[in-house]
Amino acid sequence: MQVSMTVNGGEVSGDVEARTLLVHFIRENLHLTGTHVGCESGYCGACTVILDSKPVKSCSMLAVQAEGSSITTIEGLASNGELHPVQEGFWERHGLQCGFCTPGMIMSSVALLEENDNPSEAEIRHSIEGNLCRCTGYHNIVKAVEYAGAKVRGEEPPPPDWEEGS
Amino acid sequence: MTIGVFGTSVKRTEDPALIRGQGLFVDDIKRDNEAAAAFVRSPFAHAKITSIDKSAAEALPGVQAVYTADDVRSLGPLLAQVPIGKLRPLLADGVVKHVGEAVAMVVADNAATARDGADAVFVDYDPLKVVVDPEYAATNEALVHDDLESNIIHTWEEGDAEAVQALADREDTVVTSVKMVNQRLIPTAIEPRGVLAEWQHGYDRVTLHSTTQQPHAVAGALALTFGLPGVSSARVIAPEVGGGFGRGLNVYAEEMLAVFASRELGRPVRWIETRSEASKSTTHGRGWAATATIVSEPDGNFLAYSLVGVADMGAYSQNFSVAIPVLGQFTMPGQYKWDAIYWKMDCVHTHTPTVDAYRGAGRPETSFYVERAVDTAARDLGMDPIELRKKNFFQPEDFPAATLIGMSMDSGDYGGNLDVLVEKADIAGLRAMQETARAEGRYFGVGIATFVEACGLAPSGFADAGVSWAGYGLPSAFNESAVVRVHPDASVTVVTGTGPTGQGHETVWSQIASDRLGIPMERITVVHGDTKDTPMGIGTGGSRSAAVGGVAVAIAADRTKEKAAKVAAHLLEASEEDIVFADNGAHVAGSPDKNVPWTDIAATAYQPHKMPEGMEAGLDMTAFFDPSNLTWPYGSHVAVVEVDPETGDVELLKYVAVDDCGNIINPMIVGGQLHGGITQGIGQALLEAAVFDDEGTLITSTLTDYPIPTATDVPSFDLHKTTTPTDANPLGVKGIGEAGTIVSTPTIVNAVVDALSPLGIKHIEMPLRPRRVWEAMQEARA
Ligand code: FES
Ligand code: FES
Numbered sequence: 001m002q003v004s005m006t007v008n009g010g011e012v013s014g015d016v017e018a019r020t021l022l023v024h025f026i027r028e029n030l031h032l033t034g035t036h037v038g039c040e041s042g043y044c045g046a047c048t049v050i051l052d053s054k055p056v057k058s059c060s061m062l063a064v065q066a067e068g069s070s071i072t073t074i075e076g077l078a079s080n081g082e083l084h085p086v087q088e089g090f091w092e093r094h095g096l097q098c099g100f101c102t103p104g105m106i107m108s109s110v111a112l113l114e115e116n117d118n119p120s121e122a123e124i125r126h127s128i129e130g131n132l133c134r135c136t137g138y139h140n141i142v143k144a145v146e147y148a149g150a151k152v153r154g155e156e157p158p159p160p161d162w163e164e165g166s
Numbered sequence: 167m168t169i170g171v172f173g174t175s176v177k178r179t180e181d182p183a184l185i186r187g188q189g190l191f192v193d194d195i196k197r198d199n200e201a202a203a204a205f206v207r208s209p210f211a212h213a214k215i216t217s218i219d220k221s222a223a224e225a226l227p228g229v230q231a232v233y234t235a236d237d238v239r240s241l242g243p244l245l246a247q248v249p250i251g252k253l254r255p256l257l258a259d260g261v262v263k264h265v266g267e268a269v270a271m272v273v274a275d276n277a278a279t280a281r282d283g284a285d286a287v288f289v290d291y292d293p294l295k296v297v298v299d300p301e302y303a304a305t306n307e308a309l310v311h312d313d314l315e316s317n318i319i320h321t322w323e324e325g326d327a328e329a330v331q332a333l334a335d336r337e338d339t340v341v342t343s344v345k346m347v348n349q350r351l352i353p354t355a356i357e358p359r360g361v362l363a364e365w366q367h368g369y370d371r372v373t374l375h376s377t378t379q380q381p382h383a384v385a386g387a388l389a390l391t392f393g394l395p396g397v398s399s400a401r402v403i404a405p406e407v408g409g410g411f412g413r414g415l416n417v418y419a420e421e422m423l424a425v426f427a428s429r430e431l432g433r434p435v436r437w438i439e440t441r442s443e444a445s446k447s448t449t450h451g452r453g454w455a456a457t458a459t460i461v462s463e464p465d466g467n468f469l470a471y472s473l474v475g476v477a478d479m480g481a482y483s484q485n486f487s488v489a490i491p492v493l494g495q496f497t498m499p500g501q502y503k504w505d506a507i508y509w510k511m512d513c514v515h516t517h518t519p520t521v522d523a524y525r526g527a528g529r530p531e532t533s534f535y536v537e538r539a540v541d542t543a544a545r546d547l548g549m550d551p552i553e554l555r556k557k558n559f560f561q562p563e564d565f566p567a568a569t570l571i572g573m574s575m576d577s578g579d580y581g582g583n584l585d586v587l588v589e590k591a592d593i594a595g596l597r598a599m600q601e602t603a604r605a606e607g608r609y610f611g612v613g614i615a616t617f618v619e620a621c622g623l624a625p626s627g628f629a630d631a632g633v634s635w636a637g638y639g640l641p642s643a644f645n646e647s648a649v650v651r652v653h654p655d656a657s658v659t660v661v662t663g664t665g666p667t668g669q670g671h672e673t674v675w676s677q678i679a680s681d682r683l684g685i686p687m688e689r690i691t692v693v694h695g696d697t698k699d700t701p702m703g704i705g706t707g708g709s710r711s712a713a714v715g716g717v718a719v720a721i722a723a724d725r726t727k728e729k730a731a732k733v734a735a736h737l738l739e740a741s742e743e744d745i746v747f748a749d750n751g752a753h754v755a756g757s758p759d760k761n762v763p764w765t766d767i768a769a770t771a772y773q774p775h776k777m778p779e780g781m782e783a784g785l786d787m788t789a790f791f792d793p794s795n796l797t798w799p800y801g802s803h804v805a806v807v808e809v810d811p812e813t814g815d816v817e818l819l820k821y822v823a824v825d826d827c828g829n830i831i832n833p834m835i836v837g838g839q840l841h842g843g844i845t846q847g848i849g850q851a852l853l854e855a856a857v858f859d860d861e862g863t864l865i866t867s868t869l870t871d872y873p874i875p876t877a878t879d880v881p882s883f884d885l886h887k888t889t890t891p892t893d894a895n896p897l898g899v900k901g902i903g904e905a906g907t908i909v910s911t912p913t914i915v916n917a918v919v920d921a922l923s924p925l926g927i928k929h930i931e932m933p934l935r936p937r938r939v940w941e942a943m944q945e946a947r948a
Contacts, residue, residue: 017278019278027193031196032187033187033190033191033193033194034186034187034188034189035187036191036356036357036408037193037358037438038356038357038358038408038441039358039441039869040440040441041441041868041869043441043868043869043870044356044441044869046356046357073187074185074186074187075186075187075188077186078186083185083186087185087186090181090185091177091178091181091182091185092177094175094177094178094834094835094837094838096181096184096185096668097668097669097670097838097842098355098356098357098406098407098408098409098410098667098668099180099181099184099185099189099406099408099668100191100355100356100357100406100408100409101356101408102184102185103187106185121882124877125877125878126877126878128877129876129877129878130876131877132356132869132874132876133356133877134354134355134356134409134411134842134846134874135356135409135668135838135842136838136841136842136845137840137841137842137843137844137845137846137875137880137883137906138841138845138875138876138877138880139837139841139880139882139883140837140838140841141877142877142882160175160834161837162175162833162834162837162885163833163886163887164173164174164175164833165173165830165833166172166173166829166830166831166889
């Protein structure tokens with residue numbers, strides 16, 4: 001079957017089986033391997049992309065269901081080489097370790113800040129509840145999103161909470 | 167220009183690719199003409215295989231081959247580093263011994279077809295008696311493997327049972343005894359395990375990409391399994407790996423089988439596990455049932471401690487298996503001085519997936535037992551748990567401290583560390599809050615646990631105790647290697663034998679090299695996880711990377727610098743003793759204007775005619791570091807919880823930690839290791855358990871049934887430190903990868919039991935999910 005959609009601002013189309021999941025279309029047909037597969041069952045959130053302004057788990061829908069939609073993946077976030085504030089926040093505040101959950105985590109956080117650029121800690125935690133991370137304990141992910149929120153609002157981000165020195 | 171300095175939170179060099187989605191994990195590396203493998207796995211825990219019909223699968227368009235034990239029997243069982251107990255056949259041979267055991271492998275043109283093929287293989291089974299419970303297994307009433315005489319494949323024993331008993335029998339002593347389960351866990355890294363195997367016909371060499379923490383061991387196993395001329399013909403690459411936690415500290419059947427299929431079919435073969443496969447074919451962790459007993463004098467003076475129980479190994483021994491409990495033995499006495507000690511752990515086979523290393527590996531188990539027992543003793547003695555601990559700790563003047571288990575702990579001020587926690591967490595204030603809460607009928611708990619762990623594996627003498635890489639044909643002890651190569655343009659390659667899975671070794675190792683050489687981090691590249699480049703690497707596990715691998719980098723950098731100093735001295739017409747490296751160059755001590763940039767030094771070092779007479783070209787040094795002792799990080803943690811009296815729901819309100827991991831290279835990364843580790847330990851305390859039914863079926867094989875902590879299950883953490891360097895290595899670093907996981911589990915359980923102590927509750931088995939807590943409350947109230 002033919003599918004067409006807009007991905008990261010460009011028109012794409014491809015030939016897929018009816019059962020092909022959106023995440024596999026993105027990874028295999030479009031070679032955008034930044035979107036990860038952690039469970040293929042809608043639980044881990046590693047496959048999160050933004051579809052028509054909403055975060056969706058791309059393993060939980062078929063490629064054909066995304067026909068005509070507009071999708072942003074992790075690869076489409078930076079513009080002209082400039083990191084998105086959320087990407088910058090993850091780097092500045094050590095929001096990732098192995099980096100496997102990170103693309104999905106970043107996409108969910110981007111979607112949150114688009115709706116609410118000044119979320120509380122509880123709101124941040126709630127909005128990434130569907131994204132599992134086994135490495136970071138979420139502490140620095142929360143700090144990364146707080147950092148990004150400040151950037152989006154044009155404010156000075158809060159300082160890091162680690163203590164320097166050996 | 168960033169000169170990496172000790173104790174600074176340099177941002178990670180790993181991150182730019184990962185935050186852009188450009189990091190390459192196994193499943194992101196594609197090859198032309200690749201095929202995909204899928205496995206037919208047993209639905210029975212113990213059964214005879216009466217027939218396998220592969221004809222329907224073979225007939226499916228796109229299926230290339232279906233392999234069974236007949237095809238791979240000659241390759242032998244899966245090799246193990248500690249080959250005690252039953253080794254795993256690559257594919258089940260006539261009988262299956264656990265749910266999820268691989269029975270057949272289907273290889274097809276793509277993954278979907280391979281899975282269709284696996285569904286079309288029909289296997290007939292004749293179910294046999296199942297042994298699931300490790301304590302039942304230890305009775306030997308039914309055998310897991312009928313060709314083994316006993317289900318007990320190894321017993322660790324140390325100390326003096328009679329001496330402990332004599333003290334317990336004394337009339338004036340108080341005996342506290344608790345039987346507890348440290349339940350079986352599933353590591354659950356977010357990236358599934360995966361491999362990409364490429365046999366190169368004509369050369370008879372193999373390249374394997376794998377989600378491993380120890381590429382060299384896998385290469386050794388491939389060389390032996392496939393009769394290669396040697397390990398140099400097997401190249402194993404761990405690219406970006408999405409989490410380790412011990413699950414990658416193994417050699418797996420799927421690694422061997424994918425290589426086999428690639429050899430047979432002449433095509434690259436990929437296999438990526440599904441999440442439910444991961445729960446059964448990847449190693450599990452923990453799985454102990456044991457009784458901890460403390461004998462004390464009425465004033466709280468500890469006399470004796472014993473820990474006796476069984477450790478579940480699952481159906482087959484893999485990489486470490488029986489060696490995991492002995493890592494726990496090292497820290498079994500905790501931070502306390504005893505007059506007598508006894509430890510005995512029976513390692514048993516059951517009809518379940520293999521148990522092996524999981525973050526902390528043995529040390530979380532023994533720390534859990536001793537810290538829960540100490541809290542229980544405090545209650546029995548009517549003493550404050552903090553005072554009781556401090557009364558019995560090793561004191562600063564005791565170090566190096568010899569324990570009755572035969573270890574020598576390097577350095578510590580346990581009481582001082584706990585004092586910092588008391589102050590930072592305002593324990594007095596928390597106790598006051600608790601009093602108020604209790605007066606209102608609320609269940610508010612303050613739980614403390616302290617720990618010491620044994621890290622930095624290991625002085626090479628440990629290899630004589632059976633833990634060496636020899637099981638893979640690589641006679642080598644637990645030292646670690648590094649190469650520091652300054653190129654002619656003064657950029658640097660650091661090659662390490664460690665196998666990071668998110669710990670930031672690229673950043674920290676370049677920080678170390680930059681600190682030593684005075685070359686900016688931007689000019690340093692760290693290469694890891696590729697056996698082609700590394701002299702010999704043991705890998706990452708047991709919080710050893712900084713304390714062994716990082717130190718090797720420092721030594722190799724120093725050696726390179728020593729040679730560079732000769733070249734610089736020649737260029738500056740100075741004496742080599744006076745050469746100081748800084749700011750991307752070298753200068754003469756005391757005269758910063760007599761300087762030469764690194765680019766000139768490096769360029770000269772590759773042109774013999776410009777070098778000092780008789781000196782050989784090149785700036786490339788290797789080091790192997792063999793530590794003089796294990797390292798002994800320690801710390802004190804407190805959790806504050808409130809238990810809902812109606813539902814049993816545990817709310818974690820606050821978590822404060824004071825850790826001492828010796829000198830710190832990058833505080834940001836140390837903090838991250840603690841956050842993640844603490845969260846994993848909280849997962850064990852509150853949420854996670856691998857549960858089998860009586861038939862041996864794993865009933866927690868999805869992430870819904872096996873919930874790991876989400877962002878709403880944990881609070882932000884309040885971290886503090888004390889610093890007691892070790893003398894086991896020249897950097898004074900101790901290791902931090904497992905600390906959080908080791909201590910947070912008993913911290914949380916101590917807090918919940920403290921909350922419920924007005925009901926007389928002394929212990930609840932983990933995980934403390936609402937239903938279990940509610941049931942304990944109901945029982946206590948009745
Ligand atoms: S891969 Fe989509 S939610 Fe896990
Ligand atoms: S950074 Fe490893 S799973 Fe999140």
